Amino acid sequence: MTGHTEAQPFNVMIVGQGGRLQYEAILFALSLAATTRSDGIRLYVAEPQPGPLWPEDPRITDPEARALLDAHGARLLPFESRHFGARYPYGNKIEALLALPEGEPFVFFDTDTLVLDDLAKVPFDFSRPTASMKREGTWPQIELYGPGYTETWKALYDRFGLDFESSLDLRWPDEYWQRYLYFNAGFFFYDCPRRFGQRFLDYALSIRDDPPPELICQSLDPWLDQIALPLVIHSFGGGRDTLPAGLLDGAVTCHYRTLPLLYAREPDAVVGFLEEITAPNKIKKVLKQYEPIKRMVYQGRGQKARALFDRDDLPRREQAIRNKLKREGFWMR
Template identity: 60%
Template sequence: MTFNILIIGQKGRLTHEAALFAATLRHNSPGWSGRLIVAEPEPGDRWPDDPRIPDGPQRDLLTDLGAEIVPFRNWHFGHYYPQGNKIEGLVTLPDEPFVFFDTDTVITAELADLDIDFTRPSASMKREGTWPEIELYGPGYNDIWGVLHARRGGRLEDTIDESWPDEYWRRYLYFNAGWFFGANPRAFHDAFRDAALMIRDDPPEEIVCQTLDPWLDQAALPLAIHELGGGRPGDKGGIADGVFDGSHSFHYRFLPLMFATAPDHAVEAVTAATAPNPVKKVLKDYEPFKRFLYQPKGAKARALFDRADLPPKEQAIRNRLKREGLWLR
């Protein structure tokens, strides 16, 4: 099937991650025929330094791999909240179905084989109960999510997963913003932007004590997806559960975590995609990639953990990697 892919690219870590993403996409999904758009924030008053991908081998590799680097302007976010790039960067997309991926993602299987109903937007369920933080005597999940959905014209009862008990975070529509998709990028941009600005600039009293950095995008995303008629993967969302963050992609965030936690097929797919010399000579310029992809740190990190019995909290994985000298970011 045909759809476009959006990732964010800018100087620093995201430059290298964008190159890795493109390499895995082209190697592991040769049948996919959409456009890979790397949205690049323009310099301006919301960026104290030039955020663009610098000229050099990483930018050249991206274009060699068929990526289109397209600039966009930050109107509402910028350096103080760079996660807002995934909202504002949606304007770079043509009026066609799309999937957004966080740049620290790898593609591990053929995307052309997927069956996605883009009219029912969805997003990543690879999340923990990070937002909101419920105070002992404060409003609960029903009150917080209820008022937020109502502000955007939605109904809380239409978003509930009744397999979880009342006032338990998994009962409520909540996503990681590591991937999401939709049929119309402009409509998705407008819904996502308006929800985020409402939460940030005109919050209901139920959330005035909540921390929004870095959770603003994840607080706004359920509102946008519900507004656009979507929901959880495998439920009201138009994709089967376990496709992204599972069989076809892996959101690693930091390379040590990928080697510690990713299934075998994902590590094998990344290893194959990063082996060709034109890719290797560029990726190894980035220290975490050199140490984990081309030197033994990846294998050492992988040997520390049983993927069938991982610690329930990611922090425990990070702590062990740090103790073993296997943490780079």
């Protein structure tokens, strides 16, 4: 058994702005600070700056929220919204990459994520990017007389001069969604944020502004980032299985999406961890300003919502869980 070696340094980026995301950013920072002690792992909270694409100031203006982020090791990273802004906020994750330090490996996480264990334990191969495989077949939506999966995806690979055949997972049948490279954009990583971000931006803008004719039936909102992402990952030599399974979206991180979903489906240890890191009074004072945290965590509604579900027998599709929470009056975002 060899001694512990310090993991390769890397930057972690989430997006934070006024409203819901600032409170989710605080939860992320609290969870990272509680689990990950490595000096080589730095947290950046990317913050869009006011400009013509934001009708209101998108920054985190609450000084107590900013102070709490700072106290838990987060560095605020201002970036300009030149292409997306309020009309497509998912574009924040693309444009913010261009503000991260060049040539330094990064991992992006959606803000609605908790870090459950030491991120330094994850054996990232930053030269071979991947993204979250915790996804459903949300895009493309195949129309009866429209192009199929192969025709739709191949048009995109051809657009960017990429080899389509090598992206396929041949364990799945032709025209079944899992045969095609598709991720949830809840996390992704690479060895340089500028190179990754520029290509992500170029591909996303090309698809948005001049979609191939095969995409005629397809909605790009909110899926644009998830359409471009597999193409970017494939172009940099990445793919499905460049990380051991069960770490991200598993033992090390939890992409909970909303607090009602967290309480409905995550293990007891995740719920216990959330309630532990949010318990100190100085943290509670800031977080209780956000209604879902106030009601679900501090007033116990999360535990009531949890009691509606059997974690060993959850509905297969997330929509069914959402519907039940809505029906019973526990849905909050």
